[in-house]
Amino acid sequence: MSNAHTIILMSMLSSGLMLGVIFSLVASGVTIIYGSIWMPNAANGQFFLLGALLTWTMTVQFGLPPAAGALLVIGLSVAFSYLLEILLIRRFYDVPNRNISYFVLSLGLTQISAGLLSITYGVWSDQFQVPPLVRGVTFIGPFPLANTRLAAFAIAIVLLALLFALLRFHKYGRALRAVFQNREAAALRGVDVRAVYRLSFVLGNGVVFAGGILFAYAYSFDLSAAWTMAITAFAIMIIGGPGSVLGALVVGLVFGFTQAIVSTFASPTIAAFSYLGAMLIILLFKPSGLFAR
Amino acid sequence: MHAERRGLPIALAALILGAGIAAARAEEPIKIGFTTEQTGAWSFFGASCVAGLKLALPQVNAAGKRPIDFVILDNQTQPAQAAAGSRNLDVQSKVLALSGPTSSDTSLAVYGYAEQNKVPFVVPVAAFPQLTKPGSRYTFRLEPDAAGWGYAIAKFVESRKPGAKLALIYSDYALMRAITAGLKYQAPKSGLKIETDIAFPQGANDATVQAAQVVAAAPDYVIVIGAGGFDMTITNQLLDLGIKTDQIIHPFGITTQVKNWGKRSAGSFYGTFFDSNLANLTPEGKKFVADFTAQNNRPPSYIENYCYVTAQIIRQVLDANPAAADDREKFRDAMSKLNTKESTSGIPIVFDKNGARKEYIFFMQIKDVDEKGYQASQVFYTEWDPEVIPVYELVK
Numbered sequence: 001m002s003n004a005h006t007i008i009l010m011s012m013l014s015s016g017l018m019l020g021v022i023f024s025l026v027a028s029g030v031t032i033i034y035g036s037i038w039m040p041n042a043a044n045g046q047f048f049l050l051g052a053l054l055t056w057t058m059t060v061q062f063g064l065p066p067a068a069g070a071l072l073v074i075g076l077s078v079a080f081s082y083l084l085e086i087l088l089i090r091r092f093y094d095v096p097n098r099n100i101s102y103f104v105l106s107l108g109l110t111q112i113s114a115g116l117l118s119i120t121y122g123v124w125s126d127q128f129q130v131p132p133l134v135r136g137v138t139f140i141g142p143f144p145l146a147n148t149r150l151a152a153f154a155i156a157i158v159l160l161a162l163l164f165a166l167l168r169f170h171k172y173g174r175a176l177r178a179v180f181q182n183r184e185a186a187a188l189r190g191v192d193v194r195a196v197y198r199l200s201f202v203l204g205n206g207v208v209f210a211g212g213i214l215f216a217y218a219y220s221f222d223l224s225a226a227w228t229m230a231i232t233a234f235a236i237m238i239i240g241g242p243g244s245v246l247g248a249l250v251v252g253l254v255f256g257f258t259q260a261i262v263s264t265f266a267s268p269t270i271a272a273f274s275y276l277g278a279m280l281i282i283l284l285f286k287p288s289g290l291f292a293r
Numbered sequence: 294m295h296a297e298r299r300g301l302p303i304a305l306a307a308l309i310l311g312a313g314i315a316a317a318r319a320e321e322p323i324k325i326g327f328t329t330e331q332t333g334a335w336s337f338f339g340a341s342c343v344a345g346l347k348l349a350l351p352q353v354n355a356a357g358k359r360p361i362d363f364v365i366l367d368n369q370t371q372p373a374q375a376a377a378g379s380r381n382l383d384v385q386s387k388v389l390a391l392s393g394p395t396s397s398d399t400s401l402a403v404y405g406y407a408e409q410n411k412v413p414f415v416v417p418v419a420a421f422p423q424l425t426k427p428g429s430r431y432t433f434r435l436e437p438d439a440a441g442w443g444y445a446i447a448k449f450v451e452s453r454k455p456g457a458k459l460a461l462i463y464s465d466y467a468l469m470r471a472i473t474a475g476l477k478y479q480a481p482k483s484g485l486k487i488e489t490d491i492a493f494p495q496g497a498n499d500a501t502v503q504a505a506q507v508v509a510a511a512p513d514y515v516i517v518i519g520a521g522g523f524d525m526t527i528t529n530q531l532l533d534l535g536i537k538t539d540q541i542i543h544p545f546g547i548t549t550q551v552k553n554w555g556k557r558s559a560g561s562f563y564g565t566f567f568d569s570n571l572a573n574l575t576p577e578g579k580k581f582v583a584d585f586t587a588q589n590n591r592p593p594s595y596i597e598n599y600c601y602v603t604a605q606i607i608r609q610v611l612d613a614n615p616a617a618a619d620d621r622e623k624f625r626d627a628m629s630k631l632n633t634k635e636s637t638s639g640i641p642i643v644f645d646k647n648g649a650r651k652e653y654i655f656f657m658q659i660k661d662v663d664e665k666g667y668q669a670s671q672v673f674y675t676e677w678d679p680e681v682i683p684v685y686e687l688v689k
Contacts, residue, residue, distance in 0.1 A: 007508060007534065008502065008505045019498075019499055115332060122333075122336035123337060124337070125337055125553070126337040127521050127524060127550065128522055129522070143505075144535065146529070219522070220524070220553070221498065221521075222523070224334060224495070224496060225498065225522070227496065259499075260499075264506075273494075
């Protein structure tokens, strides 16, 4: 195999993996929130973008080191989510068919957020780039890969593993899965359902913010990143099965690779809607999603 | 006698009243509707444009002149909003002319309204060719059309390396399609060969695979036209994979873009219509750069310059034709006869029968980028008649 072919093959693998883990992270956050409180959060793309933009603020405007900036943004996301939960989200916990109310609410949040980001960040620049997490390039054979992207990929894998372990082995994870499956039964077994709701909202948003932060370290971005991610995360959640973190992990990776492979052998334009086409086909045969409980 | 005595004061009063009305009219501001992108995807461009416009206002509204009031309205980067805003400015505010959009999409919406309702429209920054398509009567555009940029890129490459191989990698937006249409038309005529042609859909965020495909094609030059943040992603991924900086040509570069491309892009080229690093800036151009930089903490680029110049040429037309201040047809006629120069760069402004100006472009090479700004030097300049290539046929 010539160097050129090796580089194309490696670029396809790296692109699929990088996009896949970010898709998986964001979709996991979305599905945790949907699975617990039944909130189809249409504002997930805005939260994702907010994570990326705040990282830019911390590192470029305030000059913080990349790692410190990232940790500070995660801290801010926790405070932001708690505040949102107290002010808005918890008011709907007892509303029947609240998923519709939540959807409309999150659409409103999307519009407000898009407007606010436009009149703040939108006047500073039409493109944003943060300093690298790690400088330099690593060669994998003839293929050079920026260290900052390698670092973002490694962190995303660690976060996904931690998330999986938390949900599988920790007391909170078991409570969350119990609420996913049957909230009335979980309540009868002594699970504090409202506390699980609150934690799920904060955790889910934290994971979405983390996706935005890592995206900012891997790619340059602009305000339109929110819309693409919002649609992609929803598509992954629906195919994976709403509420299934495993589904989000697997389908996120599949989406990333689908995009990389189709854009290599067909074109980036076809790649952009190929996975949405796959979503429609899968839903024809398994409307509840591949990993539905 | 009594009647004569009564008639004199009445006549005097009428005379004084008439003079008062005329004086009041002379002092009444001339309104120009400025519908621009203050929110939405293009808000950075709208805000930059308004910043440039505002720098021109003290000079435009100097003492003793009938003031010009630029009525600024946010079009939210939405064509429908731009059209609705144009109607509002026309019917409610009764503006003399429209101006302000910096995106081709919103400009096309205003263009439709302006041409249909016979409202003069001065386009500061929007490059889609159809804004000055044959038959346009009320529209005058300062920025060269995008298909022409493509023509100019081919001329630039031809001047550097005859017979060069090109790779095109771009976002699939109307503006980029127009640039590549002009380039694809002119490239064979200039003896250039396009080896790779890769378009990305809107919202794309990864170009690793396509950068590798570009590297595999071994081109002499890569024409990079990403939208927003994706522009930097493509650029970085090309550089990561070993494309040399002096192989990269960005058809356009504004201040924030050049700063974001950063130090590692030193050596690469970009097209522009005004740049703080141009050697031949006029004294007013140098003052404009200094004042803008002091106020905004970054040098201006062609967006700010075109909006600054827009205010100036409107003033110039009204000074030379006072009757045009209250008559749209007279204003349109005066605009169509305008023969002047950009006060900042000395580049001529003359509109053809469709409202397109004699077009031009500078190509700059980045020398260095640092915290405060960037240094670049002019390496190429060309100008051309808008219809040197069939722009209105290439891009419908």
